[in-house]
Amino acid sequence: MGQPDDPEEYQDRAAPIAPRVRAGTLLLADTDLLEPTFRRSVIYVVEHNDGGTLGVVLNRPSETPVYNVLPQWAKLAAKPKTMFIGGPVKRDSALCLGTLREGADPSGVAGLRHVQGRVVMVDLDADPDSLAPMLQGVRIFAGYSGWTIGQLEGEIERDDWIVLSALPSDVLVEPRVDLWGRILRRQPMPLSLLATHPIDLSRN
Numbered sequence: 001m002g003q004p005d006d007p008e009e010y011q012d013r014a015a016p017i018a019p020r021v022r023a024g025t026l027l028l029a030d031t032d033l034l035e036p037t038f039r040r041s042v043i044y045v046v047e048h049n050d051g052g053t054l055g056v057v058l059n060r061p062s063e064t065p066v067y068n069v070l071p072q073w074a075k076l077a078a079k080p081k082t083m084f085i086g087g088p089v090k091r092d093s094a095l096c097l098g099t100l101r102e103g104a105d106p107s108g109v110a111g112l113r114h115v116q117g118r119v120v121m122v123d124l125d126a127d128p129d130s131l132a133p134m135l136q137g138v139r140i141f142a143g144y145s146g147w148t149i150g151q152l153e154g155e156i157e158r159d160d161w162i163v164l165s166a167l168p169s170d171v172l173v174e175p176r177v178d179l180w181g182r183i184l185r186r187q188p189m190p191l192s193l194l195a196t197h198p199i200d201l202s203r204n
Contacts, residue, residue, distance in 0.1 A: 020163070021045060021053065022045065023046060023116050024116020025045050026058075027043040027055065027161040028041075028180060030159050032160075033161070037088050038057075040059075042057065042170070044056055044170065044171060055087070056084070056097065056144050057086055057087055058173060060085040061082050064082055064142075066082060073128050073140060075128070076131075076135060077137065077139065078174075089143055094140050095143075095144055096140045097139050098120050098131075098137065099137055099138075100119075100120060101136050109131070120135075124140070137172045162191070
């Protein structure tokens with residue numbers, strides 16, 4: 001068998017290229033992106049099409065319990081059972097993502113819209129009890145992050161964001177986990193080294 005004839009083919013397998021942006025990918029803030037709203041943020045892309053890009057920040061829990069805002073969804077909410085700050089746009093509106101149980105098929109189910117893999121968008125006007133058997137848990141975001149057509153591509157070219165693949169567990173990350181660091185640590189070298197980047201540069 002030996003080495004493949006094409007050295008570039010071998011190189012691609014040794015150092016996979018970052019995936020292109022699409023629904024279900026992650027945008028990780030690069031270490032140089034220090035703007036407070038997005039510093040060390042992990043954004044899950046919900047939509048990416050000709051109209052632009054919409055995503056939610058996965059690692060900004062708020063102090064507001066889900067029960068105070070949408071009590072009917074509190075039982076299904078993954079811990080921590082608080083609202084998350086999805087981004088700076090429309091903070092007065094809520095968007096919900098859920099992770100399907102293994103083997104559940106969301107096709108044709110009212111109230112669920114498939115995003116990627118086991119991740120779905122959940123209609124908050126739906127009946128939580130009817131959807132509960134299909135869902136492992138949900139996370140509810142106040143607001144979202146949005147880009148107009150071409151805007152995100154420009155920010156990626158400027159190295160503001162690292163585009164990576166998501167795991168279903170990223171969406172319902174448990175309390176007190178450094179999700180930004182965890183995602184970087186599972187990447188191949190040298191990307192995984194960024195996980196050791198200090199949060200506060202003055203500590204360096």
